[in-house]
Amino acid sequence: MKVICNQQNKTQEFYELARLFEQQLPENSILEINIYQKIIKLKFVNIYIKIEKKLVCLDTAAIKKEIYAILAEQTNVDLPWGILTGVRPTKIIQKLLNEGQSLESIKDTLKNKYLISNKKADLAIEVALNEEKFLSQNHANEINLYINIPFCPSKCIYCSFPSFVISRPKVEAYLVALNKEIEEMGKVLKDGYKIKTIYIGGGTPSSLTAEQINLLLTNLSKHMDLTHSLEFTLEAGRPETVTTEKLNILRDFNIRRISINPQTFSQKTLDFIGRNHTIEDIYHAHELVQKMGAFSINMDIILGLPGETISDVKHTMNCISELNPDNVTMHTMAIKAASILKQQNYQGTNPDNIRQMIDFVQDQMKKAEYAPYYLYRQKNILGNYENIGYTKPDKECIYNIQIIEEAQNILGLGAGASSKFLKSKKGFINVKGLEEYATRIDEMISKKRLLLVEK
Structure with a gap:
């Protein structure tokens, strides 16, 4: 078009x-x-x-x-989010709440100005209200830390993130540059910033060896003041990378939230999308983490994976219910430009089928007393739907709320990591390539240092 x-x-x-x-x-x-x-x-x-x-x-x-x-x-198509094309619908609601508008007036605006469906308007308002108790506690001198580990055991066909199949020489060289960035940014943060949350994502951070994880966390603890942090998350998205040795290290460094991301409980689908692990690996990883007793667990699922039907989603949700994680993050498939699926010209699941899948997940989450606490949308998302984070009471991921609402400073470290600075109202994205990241590390440190101290 x-x-x-x-x-x-x-x-x-x-x-x-x-x-x-x-x-x-x-x-x-x-x-x-x-x-x-x-x-x-x-x-x-x-x-x-x-x-x-x-x-x-x-x-x-x-x-x-x-x-x-x-x-x-x-x-003859009716879009659930109406004319909204942005990724953060709840930002509109937060703005209207800050203006003192009533919930009735806000819902009227969502439906009549933006043509949002009644169901999605209710969902967005519920999420915004759940976010508010965290956003209202923000302070200008707080910052949230994101550390990118762009390595995975294999490349999933839907993934567009700048990630690389893991190899020891590449990882070692990358960690040298990353540790330098941590050290230098730590010097800047100590002059006026308090780290509120830390999120180590990727990629698959747990694909690092236990020795590499220990080195990274040792360096982070040495050069960053983490004493004020409320939350420390590490993504262990690929369950085959989870070991007792690694979990012991994470616990010792006060990491208390872990993501184990099955995406689906269909072995056929896992094989097709390039995730080289079994369903048994998911259960085993969950058991190891649960036995440790130190971690809150998040699990991601994706709706609209190639070949999946509502029956597959029901099976996945039954398995999720059995494992009973603290958070469940529901992603609707987005066919991204840099993904293998896009190269294969994959057209995606029928929008009506996606709607059935989303409705089923939302009903199951409500029955299990999970609340939606953050929401965002993506370009090329199937059916123009959404991604939703669900949580048990008092188990919200604060980092997710802050980054989606862009309500606090975000400092991104590592290749491809994004930063957002509220004082300067500017953002910064690190270069994505591993070699370029290593060779240009001093340049990126200098630029972010200036943005952090800018009044």
């Missing part, structure tokens, strides 16, 4: 909405949008639709509503 607009600064935003209907439109459709004073003219070039409408208000939301109405009528 192609979108042409006489106001070029709005073209991309209109395109992001229009492309959500692309599968139901004729191939190579072209939407022309011409805006003149109070008149909007919409034309589909190859399906011979010409519409001219006079609008009372020509703000972007009003124009998007008209585009949505036309596309919905032509395709």
Whole structure:
């Protein structure tokens, strides 16, 4: 699909909405949008639709509503999130709450201004209210630390993250550069910042050896003041990488939250998507962590994996229920540009099937008394749906809330890691390549040092 607009600064935003209907439109459709004073003219070039409408208000939301109405009528598609194309719906609610608006008024805005469905409006409001008790406790001098370990045992076909199949020489060289970044950034943070949360992600951080994990955490504890931190998470997403030796090290360094991410409990699917482990590995890893008694456990699942049906999702949820983790993170498949699936031109699961899967998971979570506590969306997400983090009472991951709401400073360390600094209102992304990260480490340290001290 192609979108042409006489106001070029709005073209991309209109395109992001229009492309959500692309599968139901004729191939190579072209939407022309011409805006003149109070008149909007919409034309589909190859399906011979010409519409001219006079609008009372020509703000972007009003124009998007008209585009949505036309596309919905032509395709018979009703999007659950309406005209919203951003990744953080709850930020709108947080803004309205801060303005003192009532929940009734906020819901009315979501439904009438953004055309969000009643069910999604209720979900977004519930998440925003659950976030608020954490966001209200934020302080300007707090910062959240993200450390990226971009190595995995193998590459999953849906993954677009800059990750590399693990090899010892690459890891050793990477850790040298990472440890330097930790040391130098630690010097800056000690002058006025308190580390609130630490999140070691990737990649698969637990794919490092026990010796490498110990070295990393020793260096982190030496150069960063972690005494004020409320939460310390490490992703052990690939269950075959979890060992008692590694868990003992994590416990000794006060890591108290671990992600074990099955994604599915179908062995056929695991094999197809490139996860070289068994269902038994998931149970074994969970047992090791649970026996340790020191960790809160998160488990990720993905809805819309190739070939999966609602029956597969029901089986996965039954297994999740049996393991009873503290957090369950439900991802809806997003076909990302850098993934193998995109290269294979995978079209994804039917939106109606995705809706059934999401509804089932949400019903199961509610019955098990899990609450939705953070929510975000992605480009190219199937059915224009969402990802949701569910939690048992008082088991929320504070880091997830902070990064989604962009409500606090985030310092990203490691290749491809993103930072966000509130004082300067600027972000910074480290280079992604391993060799480039190592050779340009001093440059990245210098740039982030300036952003951290900027008033």
